[in-house]
Every structure is written in C-alpha cells, then in structure tokens.
Amino acid sequence: MMRAAADQMIRTFSGNTSGLCRRLEGKVAIVTASTQGIGFSIAKRLAEEGAKVMISSRKEANVNSAVQKLLNEGLQASGVVCHVANKEDRKRLLDETKAKFGGLDILVSNAAVNPAVGPVLDCSEDVWDKIFDINVKSTYLLMKEARPLLKQGKSPSIIIISSIAGYQPFGLLGVYSISKTALIALCKATYEDLAGDGIRVNCIAPGVIKTKFSQAMYQSESIEETTKSKIPMGRLGLPDEMGGIAAFLASDDASYITGETIVASGGMPSRL
Template sequence: MYWPDENPWIQARAWVPGGLFHPCAGLSVQLSSSGVEQKGTLANQVAVVIGPTHGIGFTIARHLAQDGAHGVVSNQKQQNADLVVAALKGVGLNVMGTVCHVGKGEDREKLVAMVLEHCRGVDFLVCVPGVNPLSESTVWSSEQVWDKVLDVNVKSSTLNCSQLLPYMEEKARNSVVLISSVAAYIPLAKIRAYSVSKMALLGLTQTLAVELAPKNIWVNCLVPGIINTDCSQMLSEDPTLWNCLERFHGIQRVGWPEDCAELVSFLCSSDASYITGKNIMLPSFSPTSEGYELRAQACLLM
C-alpha cells in the first residue's frame, strides 16, 4: 500500500499496530496538545471521532483537526490512543485521546466525562467503529458473532449519540456522521453479518436525521466504496476481483482514506447546512450498464 512520504504523520502511524477490529477493554488515558487557537473552516469547534485510529478513522481525525477543530480520538488500546495523539500533535494539530471500548457503557461514560472536562461540549460526532468477523452464512452465524457485530457496528453509534446529545444541543448547529460501507449494498460472502450491520446504519441515519433536526443536529452517513486500507487487503489478494473493483465505480481507481476525510469535513462545515438524512456513497455507482454488470460480477466473485 502506498502512503505519500511528504506527510510526516505517516511515520508515527507506522508504529500503530494493525488488527484493531477486535475491541478490548482499557483504562481511560488523556493526552492533549496545547490549547492554541486554531484557524480553518472548523476553527475552535470540537470533533469527537470514535473508532479505529488507523485508515479511514485516523485520516478523518487528522483532516478535521487540520480544518481547525479540537479533535478527540478514542481507541480500545491505550498504546494506540497515545501513538495517534502523538502523531497528530507532531504536526501541530490540537488533539486529545482516550481509551474507549465502544461496546462497554463505562468506557463510553469515561469518554463523555473527558470531553466535558476539557472541551465543555461537542460540535461534531463521527462514528467509525466496525468489526467484521468472518461469517460466510447469514443464517448460520453464531449468536456471539451477531452480538459482537451489532453491538459495535450499530448499537454503539446510537448509544454514543444519546450520551453526547445533551451537550450537542447547546450549540447552534451540530453534525453527526456515521460510517457505513459499500457492503451495505453488496453483500460480501465472507462477512455477511457485517454487511447486514452496515445496511442498518443507513436506516439509523435517516431515523436520527428526522428525530434530531428540531434540535439543530444534522445526521448523515458516509458509505465508502473500495478504499485502499489494511481492511481491504483481503480483497486485493485476488487480482481478478481487485481489477473488477477498480473499474466498479467507473472512475478506474479505488479510493483512499483522504477521499473519505474530505467529505466528512465538508458535512461538518457550514457549507453543508442544508444536508441531512443522506447516505452518501463515495463514489456513486456508475450509471452505465457496464457499471452495474461489474457490480453483479463483484458480488459473484466475493
């Protein structure tokens, strides 16, 4: 996988262990940068990014902080939270971090307490958590698999919203961004329970958008296509499938985490003040017949 050498945060990221899809408990840790006034479209607003601190999650946190937001990141392992905060502080960004197992209520409460202590409120909430245990059968997946997938991928986003909601209502305008997956539209053979959970986020987005609009909270969902991350490596191992996926959206390439981060930052900005309840596929499906044929072919190959 290629990462541009000119981004100094990449060097620190290289030390962040992979395989962060299996949550584990941890004690809260706080590490923040100096409270310097920020400049940018999101200047001096607070963005809480919950979920993996690598790939899409890391890049979203970095982009929001680059746009001026005070970033709060969380991870299920203390060492990963520390490394991510150090990486972002190393390029002058204003961030703090805490350990949070999104499936555990006590950890979510610690996250809220830390945000209130240091930030006095929340402007943006971005929910990135996702686990994808192998489950080749929807019907025969075990109860443990379903509990794990739904707890982390769906329920945690709802509960994080409910716990942070009272401190978002105090602001003039707030944004919640959920992260789904192309798997919501294309059931992947090896992770079928994951596909179901990501489809559930599409409905959750529209339900929350209607419910929270009177409170000036906008809710949208990013639906990443094939993004070049550690998670997608199992797809790239099949040359035939990867070639199909590269042509899948009609623009002849797979996406990068930066493609996702730019859209999330836009949805949090005032430029998106009339956008809510949208599930935004990145990029959209090709309108050509070939695009839909490739979509079907991809389903069969998976």
C-alpha cells in the same frame, strides 16, 4: 492511459494537504476508532480544518501514537481509550472531551467489526451479536448519550460511517452488510427528531477503501485487480478522500443537509 491518469490523480491528492480551508475553527469533534484507516484520516482532516479532536480506540498505545502524530503536525488533539460497546468507556469519552475541550460539536461514529466471513445464513449467533453490538447498537447508544452535549454545540452534527455494502451486500460479508444497512436506517429514523435540537445527522457510505480493515479485498495482485474491475473508476479509494467528505458534512457548507447518505464508492452501484 486512463490508469496512468488515475495514478497521477491519486499522487496529487495524497500530497496536497496545504491550503485547506478552516471551516471547523473552534469546533470540538469525537471520532471513534480513529487511530488508523478511515477514522484517523477523518480525525486528521477535521483537525486540519481547525477542530479540536478527541481520538479514541480500544488500545492505549494506538491512541497515544495517533494523538502524537497529530500533535507533531501542530494540530489540536487528545485521546481516550474507548471500547464503544462499554458503557463506562463511552461515558469517559464524553466526559473527557467536555473536560479537555469544553463541549462537543461533531460526533463521528466509525467503529466497526467483522470477525467472520461467509454467507448470512452460515453466521453464528455469537458473531451476529458482536457485529450488531459494535456496528449498530454502540452507534445508537453513543448518539443518544452524546445528544445533551451536542445540543449545546455550535451547529452540531453527527456523521455515521456506513458502507456501500449497506446498499449492495457483499457475498462474503453478509452480516456486516446488514449492519451497515441498519446504520443508514438509523440515520433516517433519527434525523427528524435530532433536527428539533439543531443537530444534523448524515452517513458516509465508502466503497472499497485501501485500509487494513479491507485488506482482504486487495491482499494479492490478482484479488486487487478483480476488486478494481468492479469499480468504474478503476481504483481503490483512499482514507483521506473520506476525510474530506466528513469535513464537508461537519461544516456549515452542509448546513442544510440532514438525513442523507453520501456514497463514495468510485462509481460502484448503490441506488437510483
């Protein structure tokens, strides 16, 4: 009975995209790693609420495909190829956004990698460096480099995509979990300084969301059932559910919220 109700709720949520508010009308957003999964859902939701959205990812074909999907729905979007670890790519992303849309109001840092699984102390130095370069250092640098543009924006905000693993490390995602803890700390370490510029910064900590990135958590029926057994709500999250949270944090409805992390994990434990 409970599962049937949950499945019905998922179907209702997934199909209900009409009648959204237009809280982000006139705003400009960048979303990194936004051609699929959580990133694309966030970009789509921001655009549905009125924002002009710059899609970005490493592969041009993926960027073009994602932009076309949004344009086909009558949404305002453009795209730039950007490997967030590359300084020139980050500069081009910011320059193209300003040239195309006139400025920047919302920065969503979503790019992340996890090239290996295993316990923390089994991780090689190369893997450690890659995870921290993409997941943490690139987020920090993009925040820093986007700051001058954001300062000129309309009630500007930064949204960092962390993870429930930042609070409760996953055994086989040890170093990835540490990087996500570091992002929560980055939010806490910067929000006071950014508040002086009128910029809010917050995190979203998703639980297990049904995306290609997390498919190891549901790649077979038995693994999926094991994963669901650890989630009090008894189901995996949907990318569109993260999009709604991001739209809230980017809007004036969250105008008095900064330095915080919203956990969206279906009840998986995080903190007191």
